[in-house]
Structures are given as C-alpha cells and as structure tokens.
Amino acid sequence: MTMETTPKQSWWNRIAHPGQFVTWTRPLLWPLTVLTALLFLAGLYFAFFNSPEDYQMGDTVRIMYVHVPNAWLSQFVYGVMTVSALGTLVWRHPMADVSMKAAAPLGAMFTALALFTGALWGRPTWGTFWEWDGRMTSTLVLLFIYLGIIVLWRAFDDQLRAARVIAVFTLVGAINIPIIKFSVDWWSTLHQPASVFRADGPRMPGSILTPLFVMFFAFTFLFLVLHLKAMHTEVKRRRVMTLQRKAAQGVGA
Amino acid sequence: MTAFRAMLVRELRLALRGGGDMLTLVLFFVIVGAIVPFAVGPDRELLARIAPGMVWIAAFLAMLLGLDRLFRPDHEDGSLILLRQADLSLSAVVAAKLIVHWAVSALPLIVASPFLAMLLAMDLDTFWRTLVSLALGTPALAAFGAVGAAVTVSIRRGGLIAPILIAPLSIPVLIFGTGSITASQSSAALLFLAALSLMAVALAPFAAALAISSGED
Numbered sequence: 001m002t003m004e005t006t007p008k009q010s011w012w013n014r015i016a017h018p019g020q021f022v023t024w025t026r027p028l029l030w031p032l033t034v035l036t037a038l039l040f041l042a043g044l045y046f047a048f049f050n051s052p053e054d055y056q057m058g059d060t061v062r063i064m065y066v067h068v069p070n071a072w073l074s075q076f077v078y079g080v081m082t083v084s085a086l087g088t089l090v091w092r093h094p095m096a097d098v099s100m101k102a103a104a105p106l107g108a109m110f111t112a113l114a115l116f117t118g119a120l121w122g123r124p125t126w127g128t129f130w131e132w133d134g135r136m137t138s139t140l141v142l143l144f145i146y147l148g149i150i151v152l153w154r155a156f157d158d159q160l161r162a163a164r165v166i167a168v169f170t171l172v173g174a175i176n177i178p179i180i181k182f183s184v185d186w187w188s189t190l191h192q193p194a195s196v197f198r199a200d201g202p203r204m205p206g207s208i209l210t211p212l213f214v215m216f217f218a219f220t221f222l223f224l225v226l227h228l229k230a231m232h233t234e235v236k237r238r239r240v241m242t243l244q245r246k247a248a249q250g251v252g253a
Numbered sequence: 254m255t256a257f258r259a260m261l262v263r264e265l266r267l268a269l270r271g272g273g274d275m276l277t278l279v280l281f282f283v284i285v286g287a288i289v290p291f292a293v294g295p296d297r298e299l300l301a302r303i304a305p306g307m308v309w310i311a312a313f314l315a316m317l318l319g320l321d322r323l324f325r326p327d328h329e330d331g332s333l334i335l336l337r338q339a340d341l342s343l344s345a346v347v348a349a350k351l352i353v354h355w356a357v358s359a360l361p362l363i364v365a366s367p368f369l370a371m372l373l374a375m376d377l378d379t380f381w382r383t384l385v386s387l388a389l390g391t392p393a394l395a396a397f398g399a400v401g402a403a404v405t406v407s408i409r410r411g412g413l414i415a416p417i418l419i420a421p422l423s424i425p426v427l428i429f430g431t432g433s434i435t436a437s438q439s440s441a442a443l444l445f446l447a448a449l450s451l452m453a454v455a456l457a458p459f460a461a462a463l464a465i466s467s468g469e470d
Contacts, residue, residue, distance in 0.1 A: 089463075144421040151417060155408045164467035169404045169418065172460050176422050179449070183425035186445075187432065 012093075018235040021095050025228055032225045039218035046211035063121040065211050069219035070114035074142060077107030077223065081149075082174040085167035095231070097163035100170065101153055102230035106223060108146035115139055134188035138181045145173050159238065256341040257349055264353035267326075274322065275357050278315050279365045285311040286369035297374045304373035305383055305434035309427055311369065312362050312387060316394045317419065319358040321412040323350060323402040324465065333406070334469065343462035351399050351458060359391035382434045386446060390430040393450040396457035397422050403461035407468040425449055 015021040047065040081103045087096030118136060119129040130136070149166060156162030268274065289307045290300060327333040336346050366387060370380040401419035405411030426449060432442035 089467075141421045141424055144417075148414075148418040148421065151414055152404065155405070155410065155414055161407070161468055165404055165407070165464050168460055168464040168467065169400070172400055173422065175456075176425075179425050180421070183428045183445070186442075187428045 016094050018094060018098070018238070022232050022235055026232070029225065029228055029232075032221060032228070036218060036221040036225050039214060039221055043211055043214035043218045046214055051207050051211050060121060060124045061208070063117055064208075065215045067114060067117040067121055068212060069216045070110050070117060071139065072216065073219055073223055074107065074111035074114050074139060076220070077103050077110060078142065078146075078174065078177065080227070081107065081170050085170040085174075088163050088167040089171070097160065098231045098234045099227070100163060100167065101159070102227055102234050104146060104149045104153060106226055106230065108143060108150060110219075110223070111139060111143040111146055115143065132188060134181075134185040137188060138177075138184045141180050141184070142177065145177070149173075256339070257345055260341065260346055260349035261353060264350055265356070268353060268357040271322075274319070275361050278319050278358055279361045281318055282311050282315040282362050283365055283368050283372075285314055287372055289373065301374045301376065301379075304370070304375045305379060305386075306431050307373060308366060308369050308383055308387070309390075309430050312359075312366075312391065313394060313423065313427060315362055316358060316391065316398055317416040319354070320398045320402045320415050320419075323354055323399060324406040325402070325412070328406045333465065337466060337469065343466060344458045347399060347403070347461045347465070348458040351395060351454065351461075354399065355392055355395040359387075359395055363387050363391070379434060382439065386430045386433040386443065389433075389443065389446045389450055390426050391450075393426045393446070393453040394423055396450070396453035397426070399457050399461045400464065403464040404468070406465060 011024075015024055043065065047062055051062070053059055053061065081100050084096045084100035084103065087093040088100060115136070118139075122131065123129050149170065152166050152169065153159075153162060156165070286307055289303070293299060293303070324333060327336065337343055339346070363384060366384060367380070369375075370383065375383065397419050398415070401415040401422075402411075404418065405415045408414060426446070429442045429446040429449060433439045433446055
C-alpha cells in the first residue's frame with residue numbers, strides 16, 4: 001500500500017485562487033454567451049412564430065415563455081447562494097464568497113422580472129396587476145430577502161468578513177423560505193378560497209412545451225453567463241481595491 | 254449552569270437598571286395602537302375587526318425597536334469579545350441574552366395589551382386569544398430579531414438594516430399570530446405559531462453566535 005503524500009491539485013483547489021479562477025473560466029465565457037444567444041433565438045422564434053395561441057388567453061399566453069423561466073430562476077439563484085454560503089462557511093472556499101455576492105443582484109433582478117411579467121400577464125387574464133395570491137406573495141417576500149442581502153453586502157466595509165456573516169444569514173433565509181411559502185399558502189387560501197389560480201391549469205400540448213423548455217434553458221444559461229462575468233468583475237474589483245490600498249500606503253510612507 | 258445563570262442575572266440587571274428602556278417600548282407599543290383610530294376613523298365596528306392585526310403590528314414594531322440594545326452595547330464596550338473567550342459557549346450566552354430580551358421587551362407588551370384592547374374596542378373573547386397568541390408568538394419574533402441583530406452588530410449603521418432583514422423572515426409569525434385570533438382554523442394556527450417559536454428559539458442562538466463570531470474577527 002502506498003500513501004499519497006504530495007498535495008493533490010484538484011480543480012477544486014486550483015480555482016480557489018481568484019486569479020487562477022479567472023484564467024480558467026474566461027475561455028468558457030464566449031462559448032456560453034454564444035450558446036445563450038442561440039438558445040434565445042430558437043426560443044423566441046418558437047415562442048412568437050411556431051406556437052399556437054391559447055384558446056382562452058390568446059396571444060398573452062406568450063408572456064409565459066418569459067415569466068416561467070424568471071420565476072424558476074428566482075428560486076434557483078437562491079439555491080446557488082445557499083450552496084455558496086455552505087462553501088464559505090464549511091470549506092472556506094474563497095470563490096464561494098465571490099459567487100454569493102455576484103448572485104444576489106442577479107437573483108433580485110430575476111425575481112423582479114418574474115413579478116413584473118406576472119403583473120403584465122395578470123392584467124389581461126385576471127383583470128388585475130396584483131392579487132394577494134400565495135405564489136405571488138411569497139415571490140414578493142423573496143424579493144425583499146434578496147434586497148436585504150444586497151443592502152447587507154453594501155453595508156460592510158470588509159468584504160471578507162461580510163461574506164461569512166452574510167453566509168449565516170443566507171442559510172437562515174434558506175431554512176425560512178419554505179416556512180414562509182407554506183404560511184403564505186395557508187394564509188391566502190384562508191382569505192380567498194376561490195383563487196384565480198387553478199391547481200395546475202389545462203394540460204399543455206407539446207407545441208407550447210417546446211418553446212417553454214428552450215426559453216427555460218436560455219434563461220438559465222443567461223444566468224450562468226452573467227454570474228460568471230459578475231464573479232470576474234468582483235475579483236477585479238477586489239484587486240483594484242487592494243492596489244489602491246497599497247498605493248495609498250506608498251504615498252503615506 | 255452557574256455561568257449561564259450569572260449571564261442571565263447580568264443581563265437582567267443591565268436591562269432593569271439601564272433607565273426607562275422598558276417603559277419606552279411599552280409607550281411606543283401603546284402609542285402605535287392608539288394612532289390607528291386617528292388614521293382609520295373611530296368606527297368601533299371597523300376597529301374591532303382590525304384590532305388583532307393592529308396589536309400584532311404594534312408588537313412587531315416595538316420588538317424591532319428594541320433590537321439594537323441586544324448586542325450593540327456589548328460590542329461597543331468590548332465585552333462581546335470577552336464573552337467569546339469565556340468558558341460558556343457563545344451560543345449559551347446568546348440564549349441567555351435572548352431569554353432576558355424576551356422578558357424585558359415582549360413580556361411588558363403582553364402586560365400592556367389590555368390598554369390597546371380597550372382602545373381598539375376588542376371584545377373579551379378576542380382579547381384572551383390575542384393574549385395567548387402574543388405569548389406564543391413573541392419568542393419567535395425575539396429569536397429572529399436576535400439573528401438580525403447578530404448579523405448587523407459589526408456594522409456601524411446596523412440598527413437601520415436589522416429591521417429590513419428581519420421583517421420578511423417574520424411574516425409567518427404575523428400570519429399565524431393574527432390567524433390564531435381571527436381565522437376559522439385558529440387552533441391549527443396556534444399550533445403552527447407554537448412550533449415556529451420553539452424551532453426559532455432552539456436554532457437562533459446557534460445562528461446568532463455563528464454570525465457574531467464570524468463578524469468579529
């Protein structure tokens with residue numbers, strides 16, 4: 001039996017160095033961007049020209065192809081932040097901090113877009129921009145949590161210390177979100193038993209599912225591209241701050 | 254256990270001798286409740302209908318107002334650093350602080366709630382239910398508040414940020430709190446409220462201690 005004594009340089013350790021991370025992931029950025037653009041082209045083509053109108057909602061059903069991916073991302077991004085928070089607290093992975101910080105504004109944006117497109121869709125179909133329905137209410141609360149986390153990031157001077165504190169709060173939020181969702185559902189069924197939402201709508205034909213799936217992947221890849229780019233920007237921003245600090249020390253000495 | 258008791262006694266002494274903090278909170282609670290009729294009109298029927306919600310809102314705001322004194326004075330005079338080095342684990346310290354915080358900021362509100370019940374034209378039955386729901390729900394508010402105060406303790410303007418962070422997390426408490434007074438399934442809501450409080454009080458000291466120790470060094 002031989003013992004492995006040399007430290008293994010796995011990809012996991014390699015990307016722990018911010019500079020290495022940027023050089024390793026930069027080649028991914030362009031292919032991912034092109035892939036996202038192609039997915040959007042295909043998805044929008046299907047959504048606008050190659051899918052039928054709904055027999056009740058008419059053309060407004062096409063809002064769904066934008067609304068549903070955004071609603072999915074509003075929760076997926078919080079998942080990414082939760083995993084990054086674990087990365088910060090458990091493995092102390094330096095890039096987990098950066099990933100967590102870069103994801104928060106994106107999550108807030110996708111959540112706001114989900115609410116916005118939902119309001120645009122709700123007006124012609126239900127006759128109201130806003131309804132205190134369970135799903136809409138919990139999405140709004142999720143937006144507030146995202147905004148709170150962004151405020152928290154901006155309040156700290158020391159970003160390394162901020163990361164660990166915010167990781168704790170992100171995890172507390174992750175435990176709480178299912179509870180909030182459950183309580184809001186309980187509350188909204190209590191207030192309006194005949195909800196405008198049917199349980200799961202009419203069954204969708206494949207002609208509607210295809211553009212939905214393509215758009216779903218398009219938006220997910222859009223998030224991945226933006227997230228990666230935001231992480232690179234954050235790494236550079238920190239480097240600039242370090243250089244400025246060094247320059248200021250040089251002037252003072 | 255003696256260290257824990259010493260911690261409890263210290264916190265209680267600080268809270269009771271620290272001037273009129275407790276009375277100020279009670280006054281705030283009563284004033285918020287008393288302002289409502291000026292905003293919505295003195296119609297007794299309307300007041301009676303919204304009274305449970307208003308009492309909960311007043312209690313929620315009063316608890317948010319009292320958050321800043323949970324960790325900030327200890328952070329500013331440096332005793333939080335000493336407490337981290339102590340034999341007693343930081344989670345136990347936070348738990349002691351949480352218990353005393355509830356006793357000096359939530360208990361007085363519950364005691365003062367008859368005033369609001371009278372001002373807002375509550376009937377006796379609703380009043381008793383409000384009392385029970387406040388008693389069961391405020392521990393959860395205090396626990397969430399402790400997490401928020403711990404997260405923001407090392408930020409200079411943290412007192413402003415903590416309420417923004419905590420308010421979304423406290424929504425279930427408000428829902429089940431008012432639900433246990435007004436809704437048709439009030440006993441279910443009361444059980445949910447109790448479960449929420451137990452869970453929050455059990456987990457919050459660990460989360461708050463983790464936040465404090467990661468923010469301090």
